[in-house]
Amino acid sequence: MVLPCAGEVSDDYDRSSELKAFDESKAGVKGLIDSGVSMVPRFFIQPPDKLGTGNARFKFPVIDLHGADSDPVRRKEIVEAVGEASETWGFFTVVNNGIPESMLEEMMDGARRFHEQDTEVKKKFYTRDLTREVIYNSNFDLYASKAANWRDTLYCLLAPHPLDPQQVPATYILMEYKVEIMRLGHKLFELMSEALGLNPNHLKDMDCGEGLLVLCHYYPACPEPELTMGTTKHSDNNFLSILLQDQIGGLQVLHQDQWVDVPPMPGALVINIGDLMQLITNDRFKSVQHRVLANRLGPRVSAACFFSTSHLPSSKIYEPIKELLSEENPPKYRGTTVRDYVMYYRSKGLGGTSALTHFKL
Numbered sequence: 001m002v003l004p005c006a007g008e009v010s011d012d013y014d015r016s017s018e019l020k021a022f023d024e025s026k027a028g029v030k031g032l033i034d035s036g037v038s039m040v041p042r043f044f045i046q047p048p049d050k051l052g053t054g055n056a057r058f059k060f061p062v063i064d065l066h067g068a069d070s071d072p073v074r075r076k077e078i079v080e081a082v083g084e085a086s087e088t089w090g091f092f093t094v095v096n097n098g099i100p101e102s103m104l105e106e107m108m109d110g111a112r113r114f115h116e117q118d119t120e121v122k123k124k125f126y127t128r129d130l131t132r133e134v135i136y137n138s139n140f141d142l143y144a145s146k147a148a149n150w151r152d153t154l155y156c157l158l159a160p161h162p163l164d165p166q167q168v169p170a171t172y173i174l175m176e177y178k179v180e181i182m183r184l185g186h187k188l189f190e191l192m193s194e195a196l197g198l199n200p201n202h203l204k205d206m207d208c209g210e211g212l213l214v215l216c217h218y219y220p221a222c223p224e225p226e227l228t229m230g231t232t233k234h235s236d237n238n239f240l241s242i243l244l245q246d247q248i249g250g251l252q253v254l255h256q257d258q259w260v261d262v263p264p265m266p267g268a269l270v271i272n273i274g275d276l277m278q279l280i281t282n283d284r285f286k287s288v289q290h291r292v293l294a295n296r297l298g299p300r301v302s303a304a305c306f307f308s309t310s311h312l313p314s315s316k317i318y319e320p321i322k323e324l325l326s327e328e329n330p331p332k333y334r335g336t337t338v339r340d341y342v343m344y345y346r347s348k349g350l351g352g353t354s355a356l357t358h359f360k361l
Helices: 015-025 028-034 072-088 101-116 119-125 174-195 275-280 338-348 355-359
Strands: 062-064 091-095 134-137 152-159 212-219 229-234 240-245 251-255 258-261 269-273 290-293 300-307
Touching: 015 028, 028 119, 028 152, 028 212, 062 072, 072 091, 072 174, 101 152, 101 174, 101 212, 101 240, 101 300, 119 134, 152 174, 174 212, 174 240, 174 300, 212 229, 275 338, 275 355, 338 355
Parallel strands: 062 091
Antiparallel strands: 091 269, 134 152, 152 212, 212 300, 229 290, 240 269, 240 300, 251 258, 251 290
């Protein structure tokens, strides 16, 4: 597969044909690196971002969950910290999260093993059929976005219906990891409910934690990282995300119009508010833009767990929680099903404005 690169100028460049050739190779970005490319193909080139970085000004929030279930005083402190981070950053890191560090390392190793196995083995999972329970591809929005991202992805549906272990690629610990993530997710929904002044079970009773999927991203080392992105700026289309990242770094959060690094920490998990959580909390909790930088170092590996029911044929309408509304705080969004929201999000692709604006009243 030979594709035009950044330094190659051609008057007869056919972007759609190049996208098709890349997609039909089923080898992803890793396939480009394996083929020996030394420049970024043209359809990966991103426009420059004019916003600066604010690492010196801001300290990314880290919350220690130790004592949340055993010490009422400590739980109150944790609830306040979760509420403040959800309202001001939309992101925070949790330590002492209850998941053994050995399991986190094994999850990273499993994701890396899948992406680094023989291309011919991976190809049988390569698809753009979003109804499949296991999907491997590069850039879900390849044909909708203005520029492709330097990233390949393995997508697996984990809940509410258990994934058939026979479908789980490579030697993988997804089933064990799912149990731990569901437990942690439900704890976070309790803490967030309390931070909103609601019953601890309120968000769980709304089925915010019913569905779970995992995206195992693989970001190969990039020969020209200044020209492209690992992941374009975007917000998440779910209720809540729990991210496991390796130690390479590159994740940045937009805070007060500055890009702030999310520093990797051994044993830690990164939590972020999704669009649907912002919608049902009527903008109390914030779903913020974030991105992943391309890097000469790599590969970078991450596993993002999304609490979402987008894959379920549910007609349940989500709208701002009535207990949070008042004359001074009327609803800001119209109701939507999870599936309708996610379908609109996917149709517009990453980058640009938030999909939430489409649902504003």
